[in-house]
Amino acid sequence: MSESIKSVKETKMENVFECEYEDGTTRLCTKNLAPGYSVYGERLIKYNGIEYREWNAFRSKLAGAILKGLKENPVKKGVKVLYLGAASGTTPSHVSDIVEKEGKVYGVEFSPRVVRELILVAQRRPNLFPILADARFPQSYMPLIENVDVLYVDIAQPDQTDIAIYNAKIFLKEGGSLLLAIKARSIDVTKNPEEIFKEEASKLERNNFDVKQVINLDPYDKDHAMVLARFKG
Template identity: 90%
Template structure:
């Protein structure tokens, strides 16, 4: 794919890059921690001797948040990330790229079928650790997880914010960061999503979090928002 690339340049976020194609299209990308392998059919791009993976903002809420103006990405080189709702590994694999070999991504997923797919991704990514568990019961995976610099939560539950708070109090370092993907329709289908985003952010504020940003993810994810908050616990 290098013949269709004009340039790849750094963004203001560590290990997150912009790929500019010959036709002027710009996409996010990350350096591939598992060269030669894609995870979800994304394009692999060779540029100046390095392989990058295109990061599809319609497939990853973190990429969508970055495209919509996330001010700071707390996921950086060497960070330890606890990821709730890891699914088959789309976003966790890009986080694996970002944190590199000395970082760690603990991917908690409830579905045994989906975890099997995540395990296949992790086989080529020694910094990604799949965990079959229910995020409502963090004590069940406490022996497997170190204290985290970042808690990433993407679960379709009505009490998703409460689950995030519970896990933060269990694992998140003081001054660590929370990235919470709020799914408005999972919480209340009768309310306006913007009201739900505001209410969930206020819930975090009352629970030892300093909410830095609430980003509506439309058009990448309808009725979703990404909350960036810092834990004061």
């Protein structure tokens, strides 16, 4: 698709780029760690000899958060990430691109069927490690994972914030970052989502987190927010 590309520019986020097409539209993109292969049907872009993957914000909450004004992306080159709710690998594959071969992405997913798809993605990504496990029981995967710089949590559970806190206490380094995708409708369908976002952020504050930002992900994900927090240990 290089003939339709006007430019690829760096953003303020490390290893996150903006691809501008000839028609003037722009999209986020990441350098493809597995050239020639897409993960979820995303467009592959070649520019100045480098292949990029278009990053669809309607398919990835992290991309949505970046477009909605995330102040800092703790996912950077060389960091270690524990990703709870890795699913079939859409966002984990972009995280894999960003951290490059020097980094590691431990992808925990509960569904055996979905993990099979994640394994196929990981076969071409030496820094992505699929783990079939329940995030509510981190002891089951404790032997497989070292302490990490970033904990990314995207799980549809009523106690999703408690699960994030529990895993952080075991795996997240002091001063490490949490990216928590809050799914309001999984917590309480009767409450205003904004109220839920505030309550869950307060819960983090009570558990040694410094909440840096709460981003409503609409229109990319309705009734969802991304929380960026720093773990004080």
